[in-house]
Amino acid sequence: MRLLIIEDEPGIAGFLKEGLEEEYFAVDTASDGKSGLDLAMTNEYDLLIIDWMLPGLSGIEVCRQVRKSGNQVPVILLTARDTLEDVVFGLDNGANDYIKKPFEFEELLARIRVQLRNRNDGDDSLKAGELMLNPVTHQAFCGNSEIVLTPKEFSLLEYLMRNKAKVCTRSRIIEHVWDIHFDSDTSVIDVYITFLRKKLDAAGCCGLIQTIRGVGYIIREQDNQ
């Protein structure tokens, strides 16, 4: 999952980046409104974390511009201001959530999870057939037996699961899971798909990841009932 942090205080930005990367997010950062907006407009993120007070373009303005372009990416606003008008103003200008500094990292994480799960079922865990992923504990299960995955394997599977029933193109996968923004003729994806399939098959979740030739991969619930 790929996040963008727009925050001018290097301390906070660094702290967030580090913490979120430990949680296996792919994190980009920007230190002012303009460059942040640029990044947000030219790349595809799964979530934006934007500080209200930014040099140049304000966080609200960034948020508004992003929305104006039709982009529905979830936005969490980070702020020291907490008067009623501020909260309402922020939410009405496109933010999905609002968190007041100083905040605890755990709470931010929980709120990020909420925003990311909205696309899916409404339960934190991701399910497809027998397979179940728990993004909080970074565990995968097939039925009751745990499947041990490496971090990259988990990230890839998580991305596929969060986009269950949608095609994940190779370029999106390489962007969201590997955070690579340029063309490259690597075959890491193939290799990791092989890894995953091997482990899933061994655990009993067969045929879950399907290839769409020339496009990418997709996870589809088996339609046998």
Add this chain to the structure above:
Amino acid sequence: MRLLIIEDEPGIAGFLKEGLEEEYFAVDTASDGKSGLDLAMTNEYDLLIIDWMLPGLSGIEVCRQVRKSGNQVPVILLTARDTLEDVVFGLDNGANDYIKKPFEFEELLARIRVQLRNRNDGDDSLKAGELMLNPVTHQAFCGNSEIVLTPKEFSLLEYLMRNKAKVCTRSRIIEHVWDIHFDSDTSVIDVYITFLRKKLDAAGCCGLIQTIRGVGYIIREQDNQ
């Protein structure tokens, strides 16, 4: 927009109901967990507002049950508790947002608006008679049975479907689907039309692709009803 408020304190419940009705919401109320859950399960709401502390079933428990049933309706949790664990616990158990008592009505309104605006169930699938094409998942269906198509087959069919009821000339097809911009006396199109017809027929979608001799092809809804 139809809301359900589950709140045991009559004062707060009444205040909310009144205020929200002034905002043109249709509001139902329940004063305990069990009856609230009943209502939520048997009716279709656009949003639930649930107090954490309820007699009988707790708000969290109601929230969890609703989710367990597969219902993705947005939930805002109303609470006096505000320790870190509580927030995280609430969000992780299915709530979409969390608002601390005492709150200002304006803020609640703003948060409701956020939850309600997040829904774009854009079903952009293409249909013609029995045939249904989903460009997002790269799947084609005839009724309920899937038709497996190769990338080129899919592209061609997609192009025809997007121009449903319009004639697609050979030169346009070769431009849009094959990206060939010069005259060429290839017969790929014929071949692929054959492929498609074969697969569509096998699946039960007969006669959908019609030939316009000397011009091209067209997909027409069958006019038998």
Add this chain to the structure above:
DNA sequence: GCAAATTTTAAGGCTTCTCTCAGCTTCTTT
């Protein structure tokens, strides 16, 4: 600092897809 685990690269093999070609059928015109 070393060993183990993880990630990445590279290459060969294999499957599947694409497109040409040639013969055939259908349609149109005279």
Add this chain to the structure above:
DNA sequence: AAAGAAGCTGAGAGAAGCCTTAAAATTTGC
């Protein structure tokens, strides 16, 4: 009715894309 034009279809060569494996590079943990 015949001849030419346009479209249909099956087979097969070549190409593209994907899978797999092994080994190199990097990171992590002790």
